[in-house]
Amino acid sequence: MKNFKTIKEYSEVTRIPPARYEHFVVRSFQENMPTVVHKMPPFRHAFYAIALKMNGDGKALSSHYSDFPDGSVVFFNSPFQILSWDIAPNWEGYYVLMTRDFIAQSHIFKNFLEVFPFLKIDKAIPFQVSEEETKTLLNIYQKINEEYLSDNPDKFDFISTYVLLLLNHIKRYFNKETSEEKANQIIKTADLKLLSRYQELIEFHFRENNDWDYSKNLHSPSFYADILNIHPNYLNSIVKNNLGITALQYIHKHLLHLAKSYLTQTKLSVKEVAYLLQFDSPNNFNNFFKKHTQYTPGKYRKSTHI
Known part of the structure; x- marks a missing residue:
């Protein structure tokens, strides 16, 4: 089973466009569709992923789920999760990938796993989101993307802030759908x-x-x-x-x-x-x-x- 330790290696094998930076990438699924490998056998990667899937056919599998609910879905993957997919070339939405180095370099993410403990579980959980929530999340991803493509010297300060906002939304979904006892x-x-x-x-x-x-x-x-x-x-x-x-x-x-x-x-x-x-x-x-x-x-x- 392949274990991708870098975003570069992951991008090369899955045939998605190369990332601009070593430790962080944001991209729309639409950008990947022309070249991405549509069927990936089980693998692991060593970084965090947060995605918003708005449309698209096929299955993305993890150690926890075999398919997504209908409609817009937000989901995350943590290091060491076993992943695979068999998808049609019609996915829409956004995702970010970030390494532990990216997290360590930002003071915003101090005590990262203590604040967002759901990210250390090895079972990805997809959350169905409403049309209004989809607009909110999409706006955050677009803000991240705008900064990512900009020449602003402080771009990653803004990106970190937007990612923090994204994580807080997922934390809210996690807490809403999981009882305190079960979460613990x-x-x-x-x-x-x-x-x-x-x-x-x-x-x-x-x-x-x-x-x-x-x-x-x-x-x-x-x-x-x-x-x-x-x-x-x-x-x-x-x-x-x-x-x-x-x-x-x-x-x-x-x-x-x-x-x-x-x-x-x-x-x-x-x-x-x-x-x-x-x-x-x-x-x-x-x-x-x-x-x-x-x-x-x-x-x-x-x-x-x-």
Whole structure:
């Protein structure tokens, strides 16, 4: 399954016009229709999408819905959702795509996922909108598009403001159609899935038969947050809320578990264990191990009689 990490790669494979900017694009569906791939097999992408579909035949599939309601529909996609489509070349409406870097660069989107928690769920939800609501949303998209195509040096300040307005409309639809209890459960499930992905990533990157890349800081929660396409602070809050420890403490706990296993169950030298666990020197590994166990790795091994 393809996983598009950049808007450029996504545009090339789906054969839509290239984006002007690396981290943000706004476009009408009508612009895409002459060249877009009309049938896309399942894929994922690493950015956020918010769309207004006013007309068009065919199906756009996600992990949650198999088709859209009749009439105008607003919908969003978040990173890691599985998507596919089989559409006719007659779609009308607008959409925006934005990367995590775009969000991080704007002070307007501080605490982005805390303010708009529905964006972290892995199930896209389409909302049917009235004719009046369609006009309102269409106006916002057109304002975004006008700024996007302009030469105004402060264009992205305005674009960020309009996107914030768009997100607040979707938040209103989400809250209107989802009870507070159900919304909390959906968001809780999404948090647990992110936590599970975090744990799986740590286990994968420290497997003994893995190909190590020493340019990556596997001891840093930021490394995993980047893969998960979330802010490190948000990752930390998820880990702490569910496990009672920080994201960094979880990594340290995993490292200690592996270190103790290697020291007690193998004949690897302390130096070999240090590099196996991605420490940049045996001395740093010794300091880390002693800080958390009160033993040096050598003394710990002797104390277990291995």
